[in-house]
Amino acid sequence: MKERRALPAPGSLPPEFGGGLFLWVRRGAPLAVAVLAFTGAAFHAGGRGWWMLAGVGALAAAWPSFLRGDAFLRNRAAVMRQDCLWAHALRPLAQWLGHEDDWILSFCGHNNQRVREAFGGRRAKRALILLPHCIQMARCKAGILDDLQACYDCGLCSVGDYMNAALMHRWEGRITNRSHKAYREAREYRPDLVVAVSCTDRLLKGLTKMPEIPCYVIPLSLPHGMCVDTDFSVPHLFAAMETLVESRRPAAEIQPLRREGIA
Numbered sequence: 001m002k003e004r005r006a007l008p009a010p011g012s013l014p015p016e017f018g019g020g021l022f023l024w025v026r027r028g029a030p031l032a033v034a035v036l037a038f039t040g041a042a043f044h045a046g047g048r049g050w051w052m053l054a055g056v057g058a059l060a061a062a063w064p065s066f067l068r069g070d071a072f073l074r075n076r077a078a079v080m081r082q083d084c085l086w087a088h089a090l091r092p093l094a095q096w097l098g099h100e101d102d103w104i105l106s107f108c109g110h111n112n113q114r115v116r117e118a119f120g121g122r123r124a125k126r127a128l129i130l131l132p133h134c135i136q137m138a139r140c141k142a143g144i145l146d147d148l149q150a151c152y153d154c155g156l157c158s159v160g161d162y163m164n165a166a167l168m169h170r171w172e173g174r175i176t177n178r179s180h181k182a183y184r185e186a187r188e189y190r191p192d193l194v195v196a197v198s199c200t201d202r203l204l205k206g207l208t209k210m211p212e213i214p215c216y217v218i219p220l221s222l223p224h225g226m227c228v229d230t231d232f233s234v235p236h237l238f239a240a241m242e243t244l245v246e247s248r249r250p251a252a253e254i255q256p257l258r259r260e261g262i263a
């Protein structure tokens, strides 16, 4: 048996990435339309009814962006469907401007902020972690897809840290190599919160496909390009679990199985 390696400290949750941009657009655009419509109603008596209708419609479009906490959780599916429509509708423009990732990350940050507020006072009891298979080193032969404990914890990728923490804290998690498998696993487990790590494109896809499940999302970094030896902030994942999820067991109760070997 090897000596236990110290795990990264969880720390506190970092500020969310650029959530303000998405919110400004998502809330600001319909509110601006509402102001224009009501101004039109005030000055154009002939079409006042239509102006008023447009104004009320614009206010209704802006309303979901104000929902927070329990109200957000109760209406989550509808709110997320609308937010995802905005994120997808403006994605081509962001791409044209060269800020596609910033736009998606801003949407993710806005989503995360609302999830943090919703679970700040009442932590999740049944959380599920979803990780992509590409965090495993491409040359590693450990069969972690079938059995997480097949990892030798050699320290060359973040799987070892995750495995140790998941065993110690009894976190429920899945490492999958296909998005549709991850969605299926999530729906079967019926979590009250998903903490998901993925690239920006898949994070947007995941939030769109599972609007009914609250998801806290953490972006991958891609130092070697898409889907190869990707990386993410393990302390960020730990902080999200510590902050948003009810502890299931004292950390010292379970000792991770440590096997001799190399990747």
Ligand code: SF4
Pocket (backbone or CB within 6 Å): 136, 137, 140, 141, 142, 144, 151, 152, 153, 154, 155, 156, 157, 158, 159, 160, 161, 262, 263
């Ligand atoms: S054995 Fe090493 S390289 Fe392979 S998954 Fe575990 S930590 Fe990563």
